[in-house]
Amino acid sequence: MFELGPILDVAIGMAFVFVLFALLVSTIFEAIASVFGLRARALENTIIRLIEDPQSLQVVKARIGDGLFFIFQAEKRSLKALAASDPGSDVGVVFSHVYGHPMVGGAVVRNKPSYVPASAFASALLYVLRQGRGGSLLNQIEQGVGALPKGSSLRTALETIVGEAQGDFAKIQSGVETWYDATMARLSGAYKRFTQPCNLAIGLVVAVALNVNAVDLTGKLYAEPGLRAALAGEATSYIQNNTRAEAAKVNAAEHLLLEAAPTVGWSLPPWGWGARQWGGAIFGWLITAAAGMMGGPFWFDSLQKLVNLRGTGPRPKSKSETVAANV
Numbered sequence: 001m002f003e004l005g006p007i008l009d010v011a012i013g014m015a016f017v018f019v020l021f022a023l024l025v026s027t028i029f030e031a032i033a034s035v036f037g038l039r040a041r042a043l044e045n046t047i048i049r050l051i052e053d054p055q056s057l058q059v060v061k062a063r064i065g066d067g068l069f070f071i072f073q074a075e076k077r078s079l080k081a082l083a084a085s086d087p088g089s090d091v092g093v094v095f096s097h098v099y100g101h102p103m104v105g106g107a108v109v110r111n112k113p114s115y116v117p118a119s120a121f122a123s124a125l126l127y128v129l130r131q132g133r134g135g136s137l138l139n140q141i142e143q144g145v146g147a148l149p150k151g152s153s154l155r156t157a158l159e160t161i162v163g164e165a166q167g168d169f170a171k172i173q174s175g176v177e178t179w180y181d182a183t184m185a186r187l188s189g190a191y192k193r194f195t196q197p198c199n200l201a202i203g204l205v206v207a208v209a210l211n212v213n214a215v216d217l218t219g220k221l222y223a224e225p226g227l228r229a230a231l232a233g234e235a236t237s238y239i240q241n242n243t244r245a246e247a248a249k250v251n252a253a254e255h256l257l258l259e260a261a262p263t264v265g266w267s268l269p270p271w272g273w274g275a276r277q278w279g280g281a282i283f284g285w286l287i288t289a290a291a292g293m294m295g296g297p298f299w300f301d302s303l304q305k306l307v308n309l310r311g312t313g314p315r316p317k318s319k320s321e322t323v324a325a326n327v
Contacts, residue, residue, distance in 0.1 A: 008310050009232040010221045014214065015303040016235035017264070018291040021212055022299055025203045025292040029195060032202075039114035039191070044099065046187045047121070050180070051095045052154045093148065097128045118177035118184075125176060129158075138167055196293050203292030204285060211266045213284030214291065232310075239307045244300050 033039060098104065101124035104116050129144030130137070145162055148155035161175035206212070221228045270281070291299070 009228045012235045012306045013221045013231035014218055015299055015306055019296055019299040019303055022292045022296040025199050025206055026296060028202050029199055040112040042191055043114060047099055048095050051093050051098055052152050093128055098124045118180045121180050122173050122176035137169055200289055200293040203289035207285040207288040210264055212264050212288045213281055214287040215284035235303060236307050239304050
């Protein structure tokens with residue numbers, strides 16, 4: 001007779017394994033991203049595109065693949081050299097003048113910022129626009145916008161913001177912040193799309209290294225009630241003792257993964273496997289890698305829903321009850 005209980009427990013156990021696996025994969029990716037400064041480069045290149053400094057844009061446009069623009073160094077030339085360029089030229093706004101502003105700090109620190117608040121960017125941009133201008137604050141901004149290259153996206157955006165503000169400086173500041181936030185939202189989407197194939201590749205390597213075979217583990221959980229109950233219990237405890245934010249900060253995912261799922265890991269080398277065993281293992285590793293690509297927060301939410309679903313049904317047997325029933 002078909003029983004929902006064992007199926008639900010298997011799903012809970014697998015979701016728990018995927019939570020820990022995805023956290024491990026994301027931890028590895030973030031370590032790599034930190035070493036190569038991927039987030040900082042993404043931000044730097046995005047600001048370059050906002051500013052539209054021709055000198056800096058030339059470097060960006062020469063890169064391979066528009067979708068991968070943020071993984072390359074934003075400037076091959078010294079920012080100091082760009083900062084020394086003539087601010088009164090027809091460039092309009094020089095990228096390094098904004099990026100190197102003390103409120104941004106990108107050009108004066110060795111570790112470039114991976115995040116710049118919208119208020120800081122707006123203040124720096126408006127400050128650069130006003131340099132060398134006379135008159136009131138609003139007149140200085142209008143002159144700075146008017147000096148930008150005709151037809152540029154920066155000029156069009158700022159003319160729209162200034163026009164809608166109707167002489168209110170606070171509205172101009174707010175408009176620039178909103179425009180910047182919208183651009184950062186698009187950057188976040190592009191960065192996420194970039195991380196997914198990276199996480200898939202990392203996940204595949206980790207799945208093979210730790211032998212996290214989703215197909216094999218699912219079969220063993222369904223066939224072994226004791227293992228299934230133990231893993232489901234660990235998953236329930238994990239949900240009860242961690243919030244979504246706390247779970248994302250777990251830095252011992254590999255240890256927890258190996259502890260929680262006894263069938264994970266290598267017991268014997270696979271040198272004697274046949275074609276069928278290799279095919280099944282590769283398929284299981286690919287499923288695990290794809291699960292890791294979806295991220296820890298996704299699986300944490302899924303696990304929480306499954307645990308809550310089980311909580312609405314009959315009380316599951318405890319470990320002692322399971323052992324007693326098998327004696």
